[in-house]
Amino acid sequence: MKGIVFTEFLDLVEEKFGLEMVDTIISQSELESEGVYTAVGTYKFSEMLQLLQHLSARTNIKIDDLLLVYAEHFFGVLKDSYPGLLVTYKDPIEMLASIENHIHVEVRKIYPDAELPTFEVLEKSDNSLVMIYKSSRAMHHFGLGLMNKTFEHFNSTATIELEKIKEDGTEVKFLINKN
Numbered sequence: 001m002k003g004i005v006f007t008e009f010l011d012l013v014e015e016k017f018g019l020e021m022v023d024t025i026i027s028q029s030e031l032e033s034e035g036v037y038t039a040v041g042t043y044k045f046s047e048m049l050q051l052l053q054h055l056s057a058r059t060n061i062k063i064d065d066l067l068l069v070y071a072e073h074f075f076g077v078l079k080d081s082y083p084g085l086l087v088t089y090k091d092p093i094e095m096l097a098s099i100e101n102h103i104h105v106e107v108r109k110i111y112p113d114a115e116l117p118t119f120e121v122l123e124k125s126d127n128s129l130v131m132i133y134k135s136s137r138a139m140h141h142f143g144l145g146l147m148n149k150t151f152e153h154f155n156s157t158a159t160i161e162l163e164k165i166k167e168d169g170t171e172v173k174f175l176i177n178k179n
């Protein structure tokens with residue numbers, strides 16, 4: 001997992017819960033990195049999982065809800081860091097349908113070692129999209145947060161339903177309907 005995902009996460013934890021919480025979740029976790037991350041470095045996903053588990057235990061907020069809020073913050077980071085990727089799009093459905101074949105393809109050119117999910121488009125119309133998310137990291141709620149912000153970016157909203165295909169969340173169907 002790329003360092004930018006860790007640095008932005010810890011910044012948000014500090015903003016929402018304070019520096020003491022950052023220190024606590026780092027010291028409770030067993031981190032090869034010792035909790036020192038640089039944006040372009042690459043670290044084990046298990047480090048993120050431990051940080052999330054400890055934050056969840058401390059705050060009583062479910063990991064999925066933490067990932068959702070974090071993704072909404074991360075969208076702003078992506079927008080500021082890679083504005084060129086977003087200007088190509090005029091419509092949220094078009095943008096989301098292009099994650100697999102365009103957006104994440106470009107991400108892989110920048111970070112060859114990025115750990116990205118796959119999104120397979122099953123059905124697409126002007127106002128709806130059905131996609132299958134697959135990733136061993138089960139970060140479907142991170143995807144959900146990015147999708148919510150994608151619609152907001154285009155001054156739009158959507159109703160998005162998740163259907164787990166695999167109980168562990170490594171395969172999830174997204175049913176997206178523009179409001």
Ligand code: HEM
Nearest residue numbers: 001002078082085107114115116117135137139143146147
């Ligand atoms: C992960 C870039 C848009 C879904 C990531 C990561 C980067 C990235 C750098 C982390 C990879 C790693 O840690 O190794 C971008 C950029 C985007 C974009 C630059 C647009 C400008 C989206 C959108 C979605 C999405 C719109 C919507 C669903 C995900 C998910 C992950 C991810 C779910 C977590 C990894 C996983 O589930 O395995 N993306 N992304 N991304 N991205 Fe994107």
